[in-house]
Amino acid sequence: xxxxxxxxxxxxxxxxxxxxxxxxxxxxxxxxxxxxxxxxxxxxxxxxxxxxxxxxxxxxxxxxxxxxxxxxxxxxxxxxxxxxxxxxxxxxxxxxxxxxxxxxxxxxxxxxxxxxxxxxxxxxxxxxxxxxxxxxxxxxxxxxxxxxxxxxxxxxxxxxxxxxxxxxxxxxxxxxxxxxxxxxxxxxxxxxxxxxxxxxxxxxxx
Amino acid sequence: xxxxxxxxxxxxxxxxxxxxxxxxxxxxxxxxxxxxxxxxxxxxxxxxxxxxxxxxxxxxxxxxxxxxxxxxxxxxxxxxxxxxxxxxxxxxxxxxxxxxxxxxxxxxxxxxxxxxxxxxxxxxxxxxxxxxxxxxxxxxxxxxxxxxxxxxxxxxxxxxxxxxxxxxxxxxxxxxxxxxxxxxxxxxxxxxxxxxxxxxxxxxxxxxxxxxxxxxxxxxxx
Numbered sequence: 001x002x003x004x005x006x007x008x009x010x011x012x013x014x015x016x017x018x019x020x021x022x023x024x025x026x027x028x029x030x031x032x033x034x035x036x037x038x039x040x041x042x043x044x045x046x047x048x049x050x051x052x053x054x055x056x057x058x059x060x061x062x063x064x065x066x067x068x069x070x071x072x073x074x075x076x077x078x079x080x081x082x083x084x085x086x087x088x089x090x091x092x093x094x095x096x097x098x099x100x101x102x103x104x105x106x107x108x109x110x111x112x113x114x115x116x117x118x119x120x121x122x123x124x125x126x127x128x129x130x131x132x133x134x135x136x137x138x139x140x141x142x143x144x145x146x147x148x149x150x151x152x153x154x155x156x157x158x159x160x161x162x163x164x165x166x167x168x169x170x171x172x173x174x175x176x177x178x179x180x181x182x183x184x185x186x187x188x189x190x191x192x193x194x195x196x197x198x199x200x201x202x203x204x205x206x
Numbered sequence: 207x208x209x210x211x212x213x214x215x216x217x218x219x220x221x222x223x224x225x226x227x228x229x230x231x232x233x234x235x236x237x238x239x240x241x242x243x244x245x246x247x248x249x250x251x252x253x254x255x256x257x258x259x260x261x262x263x264x265x266x267x268x269x270x271x272x273x274x275x276x277x278x279x280x281x282x283x284x285x286x287x288x289x290x291x292x293x294x295x296x297x298x299x300x301x302x303x304x305x306x307x308x309x310x311x312x313x314x315x316x317x318x319x320x321x322x323x324x325x326x327x328x329x330x331x332x333x334x335x336x337x338x339x340x341x342x343x344x345x346x347x348x349x350x351x352x353x354x355x356x357x358x359x360x361x362x363x364x365x366x367x368x369x370x371x372x373x374x375x376x377x378x379x380x381x382x383x384x385x386x387x388x389x390x391x392x393x394x395x396x397x398x399x400x401x402x403x404x405x406x407x408x409x410x411x412x413x414x415x416x417x418x419x420x421x422x423x424x425x426x427x428x
Contacts, residue, residue: 002352004385006263009287010280017276018235024283025238027292031304033249037312039241045319046240047230088244088322092374094396109214109360111258112274121240123227127274133218136362140409145222155412160214162358163394163418164325165374 051120054085055168056189058095058118059200063173064182073097073170080117090117090166096159097170098196103154104169105143105196107135108161115166119191126195136160146197169196176202208361210266215362215405236275243278245310248318251289255384259356260284325378327391333421335395339370340427343397343419349381350422356384359423363415366403367427371416372396379420393421 013020028034058080062069071079076093080086086093093115096104108114109132114122125131134142139156143149150156159167171193177185177200192198208216231237247257260281262269269277286292290302310318335341347364349355358380376391383389398416401408 002355002385002387004352004355006260006284007287008265008284009292010264010283012292013283017239017273017279018233020283021235021238021242021279024279024286024292025242027286028242028246031291033291033307033309034242034245035309035311038245038310038315039238041312041315042241042244042319043237045315047237084320086322087320088318091322091324092326092377094372107214109362110211110358111261121230123224124229124232124274125222125224125227128220128223129213129216129270130218130220131222132213133216134222135214136415137215137217137405138409139413142222146224152410155414156410157398158413158415159396160360160415160417162360163374163377163380163420165394165396165418 046116046121050117052118052189052191052194053186054120055115055118055191055194056186058083058085058168059170059189059194060182060185062170063177063185069170085117087117089113090115092165093118093168094165095168095170096157098172100172101154103150103156103196104167105135105139105156105158106161106167106169107132107158109133109136110160110162113161113164113166115168118166118168119194123191143197146192148198169194171200174200174202209262210269211262212361214360231275232273239275239279239282243282244319246282246286248308248310250306250308252285253383254323255356255378255380256386257281257285258380259384262356326374327376327378327389329376329391329393331376331393333373333393335370335373335393335421335424335426337370337373340367341370341395341397341424342367342427343424344422347423351382351387352385355381357381359419360417362404363397363399363417363419366399368397368399368403368417370395371398374418377420379422381420395419395421395424397424 112127139158187203188200190198193200261277343363345365347359349357374394377394379390379392396416397419398414401413
């Protein structure tokens with residue numbers, strides 16, 4: 001059997017993370033291995049351009065357009081590609097639909113895999129040990145931390161993102177939003193409703 | 207005893223802290239770590255599986271104490287170390303060949319992020335399992351090629367029985383790719399387990415857990 005011992009170089013660096021990253025960055029700059037403009041562009045992308053609004057638009061469209069919904073569920077990668085919503089950490093996506101009898105919940109127990117192009121970067125709790133440990137064993141207790149109560153008639157299906165498939169929950173459309181147009185529905189779709197830790201709700205301020 | 211990062215089903219009495227759930231970065235250094243890690247991910251010196259392995263291989267005590275981006279930072283330093291880019295300290299890495307390092311330029315960021323790193327490959331062999339088929343997960347979830355190597359087979363499903371509910375085509379096999387032993391694409395399936403088959407006490411008998419598993423992680427149910 002082969003061995004592969006990755007040495008712990010990080011221990012030679014300052015332990016304070018701020019000082020640690022500064023020390024690393026100065027080495028990379030000295031070697032000319034990073035381009036600050038590229039770093040700025042990456043941050044701008046994930047801080048300002050990519051976020052849960054992308055997912056919300058898809059959900060609102062699926063609620064109002066049957067043909068689109070069928071395509072989204074059955075031909076997901078092509079649909080997302082056509083909408084320019086694929087890409088890093090969303091190369092292979094599966095959309096799972098909540099129904100009267102099934103509620104879906106997404107987790108990554110081994111790290112923190114999350115559909116970046118559709119939801120942006122994950123919230124802190126998604127990356128926490130508590131969520132990663134508990135979501136598969138006691139999803140109902142986890143949901144109660146989010147004030148989400150499910151009727152016992154609903155089965156919970158927890159999806160553990162162990163491979164490069166990224167999951168998005170298609171939540172049920174709330175009865176109070178029936179009849180609204182696609183663009184009005186977008187603001188009902190919360191980030192958590194697309195992870196399975198929440199439900200869509202009326203936009204605040206209404 | 208599962209490895210530190212393999213957390214699924216571990217007993218944990220902490221509540222989920224949903225406060226400040228919209229904060230992407232808690233400090234500027236986290237932004238730096240995020241951007242540098244992504245940029246160097248395009249350097250061609252390693253792959254996504256290797257970077258996961260680097261994070262998982264931190265000292266278990268550190269893995270459990272570090273925040274999310276501290277793990278990224280330490281993992282990244284180890285990857286740079288093994289490539290000879292970091293030469294400080296007592297640990298000496300390999301010899302750095304700058305010519306093989308691809309520097310990410312600003313003009314390529316959008317294109318490369320949109321491209322991502324698809325892991326699906328052409329299928330050259332016939333898949334072994336059918337939709338609806340009952341399968342058993344290997345009893346041992348250790349990497350079979352590399353001692354204490356990387357795997358994406360979580361501890362909590364080893365030896366358990368479930369049903370194949372989806373087939374995703376052939377995907378790069380992390381257990382070899384993380385150690386530069388080739389992509390060796392394998393059929394990838396979603397396998398659904400009844401919660402009551404996974405846990406002593408389950409909340410509701412109809413609840414299930416679905417795990418994505420490569421073909422060599424599972425066996426025919428006997």
